[in-house]
Amino acid sequence: MPPRCGREARVYKTSVVFILSSTYRQRIDSLIPRGHPVLELVVSGMLNKQVAGELGAAEKTITIHRGRIMAKMHAKSMVDLARMTGKIGIGRRRR
DSSP states (O other), X not given: OOXXXXXXXHHHHHHHHHHHHHHHHHHHHTSOTTHHHHHHHHHTTXXXXXXXXXXXXXXXXXXXXXXXXXXXXXXXXXXXXXXXXXXXXXXXXXX
């Protein structure tokens, strides 16, 4: 059972975040090279059609990449995927 307050709670929380972020980093490293830019653009809020135009690929190709990325990352939704990548600093929103 994790500690509830004080220094021990902060250390516990920091170590859990580190473990999760290293797990997410390993999952991202397992993606194919073409998956990395797709991941960054998708979690930044772009639609499949926009990502396809940006990368010069077909929308269907991006849809397939996105599905495989979500499977490899063990993400159940785009919110999960964005949360995971946000913890390691990928996919900051474009302006």
